Amino acid sequence: MKNTFIIILISLLITSCGNGSVDSVETLIAEGNLEAIKLKKQEITEKQKLLTAELRQLDSFIKIKDSNSKLALVTTIKTEEREFRHYLDLQGNVMTKQNVLIYPEMAGTLIKVYVKEGQNVKKGQLLATIDDGGMSSQLEQLKTQAALAKTTFERQKRLWEQKIGSEIQYLQAETNYQAVMNSVKQAESQLAKSSIRAPFSGIIDNVIQEQGTVVSPASGQAIFRIINLSDMYIEVDVPESYINGVTVGKEVNIYFPVLGDSITSTIRQTGNFINPTNRSFRVEIAVPNTKNTIKPNLTARVQINDYSNTNAILIPQSLISENAEGEQYVYVATEVDSDNMAVAKKQIIRTGLTQGDYVEVLAGITPEVQVVMEGARNVRENQKVKIIQ
Known part of the structure; x- marks a missing residue:
């Protein structure tokens, strides 16, 4: 030609x-x-x-x-230091420690239910009343007896202080008064079981027994389910190999597939026991629920930030090859002239964690190095190449 x-x-x-x-x-x-x-x-x-x-x-x-x-045409990427955050992907369920069934503590007819499903209640609020079977009348009689016993005891005490009467009369009056007061306290305690109150602030999720139903502790039937949606958490099992990176206070991204919503939280507690079955430890992640849309047992995907480096060197994983000795390497463009002519050199590297399509290079490459991208699979050691934009 x-x-x-x-x-x-x-x-x-x-x-x-x-x-x-x-x-x-x-x-x-x-x-x-x-x-x-x-x-x-x-x-x-x-x-x-x-x-x-x-x-x-x-x-x-x-x-x-x-x-x-005859030159190989390649493109390059210039390495630079930038922030690298690695996330551990796990799956868990939303839980709450305040999700309980309320059972009756005494037998009787449920004469009054004061709340409805979905109603917000405060701790100690009266939820329902059980027929006490005349216990309130018995309590009033005991209180009358207690008042008389108290008056008798106080009179005997004054006389004894004036050296009037016998000591045995004083001791009998004191013992009678204390016995009656104990009976009053016991009756009040029993009568209090007829009033069902909220153990904590929350939402009445379910009214299980209707007004007029006969309830009993022996039946094992609950009356209400009450839930507190403000103090929920996600519990996940973390492999033991991440025990140094997954600690209290670490940032967590939470995604709820059903809701199509994401929130950011932190680890509030880590377990101190390694499960021998799956070699993992438990982690609790706080779940803010300002909109009250997150429910117990809701499935969640969590990403725990177990490693960060503000001065990391990242390259695409697709650029890395491996030799017969198992060493990882990339090709770098050296001796670059003004016409973008260069010489391809094989560079052995040591890599760390990956995130997405990128991997952190721990050794072998410094900043401002041109790593061969397109055409990397076709070049050879010491081959002359032309860098194209």
Whole structure:
């Protein structure tokens, strides 16, 4: 192809001289004018030198082009330090420690229910009343007896202090008063079981027994379910290999697939026991629930930030190859000149954690190094390459 191009060029140059030049030479020879012939020869010699110089320029250009056509074309990425945050992906369920069933503490008819399902209640609020079976009347009688016993005891005490009466009378009055007061407290305690109150502030999730139903502790039937949605958490099992990175206070991204919503929280507690079955430890993650849309047992995907590095060097995982010894390596562009010509060098590296499509390089590469991207699979050690943008 190169020789053909040169022949065509020479033909064009000869043609450009014109047929007149050939005729002139023949005419000069026919005339036999020696001086004119010498001048013509000198003229043709100068033209020959000019053509030779031009041919050399063309050869040099063709050689450069042929050399560039054999170069591998590559793209590169320049390494730089940037922040790297690794997340551990796990799945868990939303839980709450305040999700309880309320059972009756005494047998009787449920004479009054004061709340409805979905109603917010406060701790200690009266939820329902059970028929006490006359215990309130008995309590009033005991209180009357207690008042009389108290008066008798106080009178006997004053007399004894004045050395009037016997000591045994004073002690009997004191013992009787204390016995009656104990009976009052016991009756009050029993009567209090007829009033069902909220053990904590929350929401009545379910009214299980209707008003008028006969309830009993022996039946094992609950009356209400009450839930507190403000103090919930997610419990997940974390592999023991992450025990140093997963600690209290670490940031956690939480995603609820059903809700299509995400929140950010932190680890509030880590377990101190490694489960021998799955070699993991438990972690509690607080769940803010400002909108009250998050419910117990809701499935959640959590991402725990177990490692961070503000000065990490990251490269795409697809650029990394492995040799027969199991070493990881990449190709880097060295000796880059002004025409973006470079030499490809194999660089052994040591990698760390990955996140998405990128991996952190722990050793082997420093900032401001041009790592070969496109074309990395086609280059060889010490091969000349051309970097394209």
